[in-house]
Amino acid sequence: MTDATLHQTEPRLAHFPVTFFATVMGLAGLTLALHLAETRFGWGHRASNLALWVTIVDFAALAVLYGIKALRHPGAIAGEWNHPVKLAFFPAISISLMLIATALRAEFGQAAVVVWSIGAAAQAVLFLAVLSGWIGRRPFQPMHISPAWFIPAVGNVVAPVAGVPLGFIELSWLFFATGLIFWIVLLTLVMNRLIFHDPLPGRLYPTLVILIAPPAVGFLAWLQLNGGQLDAFARILYYGSIAFAGIVAMQVPSLARLPFALSWWALSFPVAALTIATLRYGALAGSAGHDMLGGALLALLLAIVVGLIGRTMLAATRGEICQPE
Template identity: 70%
Template sequence: MTDIATPHPHAAAPDAEPRLAHFPVTFFATVMGLAGLTLALHLAETRFAVGHIASRVALVVTILDFVAISVVYLMRSVAHPQAVKAEWHHPVRLAFFPAVSISLLLIATAAQAESPVLAGVIWAVGTALQGILTLAVISGWIGRRPFQPMHISPAWFIPAVGNVIVPVAGIPLGFVEVSWMFFAVGVIFWLVLLTLVVNRLIFHDPLPARLLPTLVILIAPPAVGFLAWMQLNGGQLDALARILYYVAVWFAAFVVVQAPGFARIPFALSFWALSFPVAALTLATLRYAALTGSALHEGFGLVLLAVLVSLVLGLVVRTLQAIVRNEICQPE
């Protein structure tokens, strides 16, 4: 998400056309974060039987955010196709194109309680698009030009996360075989990319400052994998489920150790990378607590929920401030 540049204080304000040309696909990460918050609120509301007002409000905001970003990005695609093509060939932003399909899958998951039929339609569209984008992104990685180790970042996990999300709503909706297929591909894809990303982090130059928040994405695949596996295996807390959950917890601990470095980085859209992984870990922890009856895990889940709510609210405020200050949609 290397798309935020702070303009020179005496520079002339760009006109509408260049700003539209620089509207990044990474904006869809905001939808992922809002959808994750929606799901976490709904799970907590169900656990404590307090009604679903907050999660319904969050769902409406998520859908409106998705529609608004989709309309603007479609306008950009029509008005500036070369800019979209350049973004597709960008070594970091390429991985964010599946955020579109992931947003649909998350909205479908959140909408199940309100309208299973509509959720099924959205899920089917999101799953088909996820399959297309997974093939396209992988082809973009291996079939066009050689990438250097410096181009690899945790953002490359995003296509894998999308595949693993499919069963979370797919199993309740009755799409068993499709869910297994996407889960299998997503897990293998995650393990391959995990090896590459860890190799890059250890043996090559540190991540650029603006990409440092993407380290949090390390949490998402195992946390979402836990949620998906619980759907696929009938809700049985077996050995694989425990492994996936605790891998997510330890990746979170690793990120916390690195977190002080985040405070020194100027705000960028890359900070939205913090939101969905925290939401995924919150969901996994609350689900794990319900399955084990562990008060410790339940307390941890509630702490994570409070962190998630504060984080998303802070990101929304800071993003709106950046828009008002013309810090968004600037050339790199």
């Protein structure tokens, strides 16, 4: 590498954002959705296995780059931690690990236990640290709140999806309870911001899709905790996610007019969570309609992820990402 290349690379590395880990969440969600669809419809597991390895490589590459950033540019990490929006994305790291563990569980059980344990420990620390950063440190304004603030709570609700079958029952209940309670609190704050204050800025507008994720993931976690019973609470969570999906669908014309940014990856994981929830609901209820809807959502998810990968690569070649904001 030449001196000129190093001179160009270092500043971009300093602006390598923690929001990049949202790509891992999206790819892991796609992996899980493909695996469930393959199991449900007897397609074989080639596509999900390929997606799993792509997800692992993506996480490993991002972890190395972000680790180098932490060593060379600790001030930039501190800047992200003190940022009212980017702070909420730090748990995307721990969520990614727990999602990878969920995908590993079927064929690599021991590895899944190790990865989930690391991810759950990191999630507990990050959840408490982010909440501590929100409370009592500095005044936040309504403009700082966005659906991205759900991410720490979503991480807690993700934990039982693999935690229960891996044997971490009580820990899974702890994560689920705290995640559910804080989702309700944050939902009130976010809806107040969306209704009574200025619209979200363009770069944050795609995070509206995150509204879908908490009830959809909550549905999947609840099924693990209650033994797979499609009870009243499970139905409330699932159809709540459908309602939020309808709200988000009404915003598609506005979303389509926005330029690309890394925040567009916020579309991927919520759609994956809804796809998995719909396929699970269809299997438990014996509903052909839900199976068809799950298949349609899977096709939409594939289109979203492929489009996001292509657009991210294009933005990278044009030098549009890892730039000062």
